Amino acid sequence: xxxxxRITANGGTLTTNTPQETTPAAEEQRLRLIxxxxxxxxxxxxxxxxxxxAKIGDSQLEIVWAPPQAAASREIVWTEAAxxAxxAxxxxxxxxxAVTAPLVGTFYRAPEPGSRPFVEVGDRxxxxxxxxxxxxxxxxxxxxxxxxxxxTEILADDATAVEFGQPLIRVEPDES
Amino acid sequence: MFRKILIANRxxxxxxxxxxxxxxxxPSVAVYSTADSRSAAVRYxxxxxxxxxPPVKQSYLNIPNIIExxxxxxxxxxxxxxxxxxxxxxxxxxxxxxxxTFIGPTPEVMHRIADKATVRGLMADAGLPVLPGxxxxxxxxxxxxxxxxxxxxPLVVKAAAGGGGRGIAVVREAADLSAVFRETRATAQALxxxxxxxxxxxxxxxxxxxxxxxxxxxGTALHLGERDCSLQRRKQKLVEETxxxxxxxxxxxxxxxxxxxxxxxxxxxxxxxVEFLADEEGRLTFMEINGRIQVEHPAxxxxxxxxxxxxxxxxxxxxxxxxxxxxxTVRGVAIECRVNAEDPVRGFRPTPGPLTVFRPPAxxxxxxxxxxxxxxxxxxxxxxxxxxxxVWAPTRKEAIARLTRALEEFQVGxxxxxxxxxxxxxxxxxxxxLAGRHSTVFVDExxxxxxxxxx
Numbered sequence: 001x002x003x004x005x006r007i008t009a010n011g012g013t014l015t016t017n018t019p020q021e022t023t024p025a026a027e028e029q030r031l032r033l034i035x036x037x038x039x040x041x042x043x044x045x046x047x048x049x050x051x052x053x054a055k056i057g058d059s060q061l062e063i064v065w066a067p068p069q070a071a072a073s074r075e076i077v078w079t080e081a082a083x084x085a086x087x088a089x090x091x092x093x094x095x096x097x098a099v100t101a102p103l104v105g106t107f108y109r110a111p112e113p114g115s116r117p118f119v120e121v122g123d124r125x126x127x128x129x130x131x132x133x134x135x136x137x138x139x140x141x142x143x144x145x146x147x148x149x150x151x152t153e154i155l156a157d158d159a160t161a162v163e164f165g166q167p168l169i170r171v172e173p174d175e176s
Numbered sequence: 177m178f179r180k181i182l183i184a185n186r187x188x189x190x191x192x193x194x195x196x197x198x199x200x201x202x203p204s205v206a207v208y209s210t211a212d213s214r215s216a217a218v219r220y221x222x223x224x225x226x227x228x229x230p231p232v233k234q235s236y237l238n239i240p241n242i243i244e245x246x247x248x249x250x251x252x253x254x255x256x257x258x259x260x261x262x263x264x265x266x267x268x269x270x271x272x273x274x275x276x277t278f279i280g281p282t283p284e285v286m287h288r289i290a291d292k293a294t295v296r297g298l299m300a301d302a303g304l305p306v307l308p309g310x311x312x313x314x315x316x317x318x319x320x321x322x323x324x325x326x327x328x329x330p331l332v333v334k335a336a337a338g339g340g341g342r343g344i345a346v347v348r349e350a351a352d353l354s355a356v357f358r359e360t361r362a363t364a365q366a367l368x369x370x371x372x373x374x375x376x377x378x379x380x381x382x383x384x385x386x387x388x389x390x391x392x393x394x395g396t397a398l399h400l401g402e403r404d405c406s407l408q409r410r411k412q413k414l415v416e417e418t419x420x421x422x423x424x425x426x427x428x429x430x431x432x433x434x435x436x437x438x439x440x441x442x443x444x445x446x447x448x449x450v451e452f453l454a455d456e457e458g459r460l461t462f463m464e465i466n467g468r469i470q471v472e473h474p475a476x477x478x479x480x481x482x483x484x485x486x487x488x489x490x491x492x493x494x495x496x497x498x499x500x501x502x503x504x505t506v507r508g509v510a511i512e513c514r515v516n517a518e519d520p521v522r523g524f525r526p527t528p529g530p531l532t533v534f535r536p537p538a539x540x541x542x543x544x545x546x547x548x549x550x551x552x553x554x555x556x557x558x559x560x561x562x563x564x565x566x567v568w569a570p571t572r573k574e575a576i577a578r579l580t581r582a583l584e585e586f587q588v589g590x591x592x593x594x595x596x597x598x599x600x601x602x603x604x605x606x607x608x609x610l611a612g613r614h615s616t617v618f619v620d621e622x623x624x625x626x627x628x629x630x631x
Contacts, residue, residue: 104227104244137240161248163226164241165210 096152098167099145105136107143107168109158117158119169123151131169134162149173177493178202178253178277182246183221185257186236187547187561189469190217193255196485205249207242209235211555216547223249230557236260239267246276253277253492259559262468263339265290279492281445281467288442289465293336293374295442296462302441304434304462307453309376317354320375324353327377333357335364336372339466341411343367346378381615382453384408385420385460387435388476390487391444392497399435400480401506402428403472404612407603409524409619414600416472417511418479420454421572421612427458438465447473447488471514471564474545478510478568509575512566513604515586517554519594528556529592537585541568541578554593562588562595572612580604 101107109117109132119131130142131151153170156162182205183193190206194217197204206221211230218224225245228235235241237260246254254276256262265286268278280286289295293313300306310323313336324331324347333356335343345360347353357373365371388400404420405413419428435450442465449470451463473484482499491497518524534550546563548554554562565582569575580601588595606622608614 103238104225104241104248106244106248136244139240161244163245163248164228164235165226 096170096172097147097149098155099131099143099147099169099171101134101156101162101164101166101168102143103134103136103141104163105134105141105161107156107158107160107162108133108135109154119151119154121151121154125149125151125171132156143168145169145171147171147173177495178251178489180205180223180249180251181253181255181279181489182207182225182242182249182251182276183217183255183257184236184242184261185255185259186212186215186217186558188545188564189257189471189547190215191220191547192545193257193485194221196483196489199483200486200489202489205245205251207236207245209557211557214552216549216552225249230555232260232557239270243270243274243276246271247274251276253279253489255279255489256468258468258471259340263290263466277492279446279489281448285442285444286467289467291336291372292334292338292464293372295465296374296376298441299438299462302437304438305460307377307379307461310374313372313374314357317357320357321350321353323375324350327375330378330380332376332378333360333373334376335360335368335370336374337368337370338364339368339464341408343373344411379453379455379461381617382455383420383422383614384413384451384616385423385431385454386449386451386466386470387431388470388473388484389435389439389444389448389450390482390484390491390497390499391439391446391448392491393445393494394496396497396500397436397439397444398497398499398501398504399432399439400476400482400484400504402431403470403475405472406614406616407609407619408616409623411616413472413514414596414603414619415511415513415609416475417509417572417575418475419506419509422454423458427454427460431460434460434462438462446491447484471561472512474543474564474566475510475512478541478543478566479506479508480504481507508568508570509572510566510568511572511575511579512564513579513583513600514561514596515563515565515583515588515600516560516596517562517593518560518596520596520599521594524596526556526560527592527594528554529590530554531588531590531593533587533589535585535587536563537565537582539582539585542582543567562593576604576610 119125125145127146127148128144131145132143134141134143149171151169152172155170156168180203181197183190184207194204203222205223205225206217207225207227208218209228209230212218227241227245228238254271261267265283268283268286271278296306297312308327314320314323330346330348333345333347343364345356347356360373361371364373383404383406385402385404387402390400391397401418402420403416403418405416407415438450447469449466452460453463454460469485469488477484487497517527519527530553531548531550534548536544536546543566544563548562567575567578567582569578583597583601586597603609608618
């Protein structure tokens with residue numbers, strides 16, 4: 001059984017995928033593995049968990065946890081000046097923050113084709129919430145917002161190639 | 177020919193490759209870190225992809241991001257330049273798995289030449305002269321002592337996976353061997369992730385002479401003459417020239433023979449370098465094979481008229497070399513000197529900062545390869561190479577005069593950035609260099625002698 005794992009720095013999302021096996025025994029085995037996996041992850045991961053999803057059909061396990069306090073101000077804010085290749089974004093108010101691509105790959109707005117996008121304009125989101133996925137080298141990397149606030153703009157289209165630091169969505173952070 | 181070439185490097189070599197792409201009519205893609213977002217290569221390339229923050233592990237060594245960038249742009253080949261991923265066989269394999277051509281040797285050849293202890297044996301079997309030394313890697317200090325007794329002292333302990341002048345230690349007497357052996361193994365593990373070391377006799381006053389090779393997939397293996405890179409500071413090359421001033425015609429012919437034999441023995445493909453040491457009589461012994469384009473390749477280009485980068489790309493695209501051995505002649509003398517953003521007065525400390533004034537030389541038979549323009553900033557994250565100045569002239573004397581003239585013209589004005597230009601000008605005027613008798617330790621001895629207070 002091949003397992004792929006990806007942990008994003010300073011908290012975030014971890015996804016474990018296993019290819020499909022069909023016998024009931026295999027199903028049972030998979031369920032057991034997933035349970036063990038969850039217990040191990042809950043024990044090992046830093047920070048409190050905010051969501052756990054276990055999907056048996058495609059054996060998908062998803063855990064979202066809050067970033068540790070010390071790392072809360074992770075600096076991946078994109079600056080226009082350093083982006084000759086990025087498309088010019090319309091001017092926005094100074095307070096809005098851009099969530100940028102943490103790696104080069106293909107950006108997906110929804111967990112799977114046809115399903116509801118992770119976020120839409122006007123949605124209220126929390127810090128650490130997944131706003132999309134960047135697929136790179138066949139690995140699904142969840143992109144999370146560093147800020148709690150309201151989504152004001154979607155900057156990258158679904159299923160398009162994105163580069164490191166490219167703004168994906170804009171968030172108007174809550175007053176703190 | 178390729179549809180599009182991604183350049184997985186930065187600085188002057190990224191620009192050099194992008195220019196070759198332009199001349200071949202192939203669109204180029206420059207990948208860059210946040211620190212290089214306005215570099216000359218980024219300004220020049222047809223497309224650009226931002227691949228990560230300034231630290232090299234997250235950008236220029238970030239294999240997933242580079243592969244994704246190539247796929248995103250539809251690039252069907254990656255030129256690795258030198259350094260970074262250029263000698264990483266695993267990267268070459270990942271390129272292949274993703275349907276991308278790695279412009280360089282095959283991963284199999286890269287693996288073969290990466291282990292210097294193994295290559296030494298292969299070359300000895302092929303008939304190349306090698307220095308007395310161990311047969312492959314040496315595992316224990318006891319084994320090392322046994323072999324050392326046969327080789328004699330001084331000797332060198334070298335990392336099998338080493339390169340760039342690192343992971344090499346000289347042992348002058350038997351009492352030091354065990355300690356140096358252990359230290360070098362630890363260094364090799366730390367630097368290259370492989371503790372394997374081997375032993376070889378040390379030549380105290382040797383010269384560094386290397387042959388440029390170029391091989392296609394149709395059985396043609398060419399040598400393009402040699403480069404003498406003996407003017408070095410702490411094993412880092414400062415000045416490279418072709419032809420070597422210290423080889424006789426007879427020795428030069430042997431060097432060519434050896435280089436082609438070496439290339440065939442490892443089934444080489446593309447551009448590469450076979451390094452030799454030359455003793456005081458010009459006798460050659462094999463050192464190692466470097467499977468990449470070298471920093472100093474322009475010296476050979478100037479003297480032979482062969483565009484090595486273009487040929488390297490053509491060969492990788494499955495074409496035949498456009499030269500035969502008969503067509504290749506080294507005419508006159510070409511000398512390259514590296515200009516580094518380092519302060520010779522302050523222990524060669526790197527001096528990053530903005531280049532307020534940056535006016536490289538020009539004029540007859542003068543070429544400058546640089547990744548900078550006036551107003552650019554030298555980033556602290558990368559190597560200190562500011563520019564390479566290459567000149568050609570009919571004779572060595574005229575070439576040295578021309579290089580001296582060019583370096584006089586070179587203006588770098590900055591509050592922070594110091595350069596090695598004054599030092600190189602001084603070195604070019606030393607009698608030992610003018611006579612072509614300088615060994616690889618000449619610069620270190622010169623600097624040490626100058627640092628001593630006058631008696």
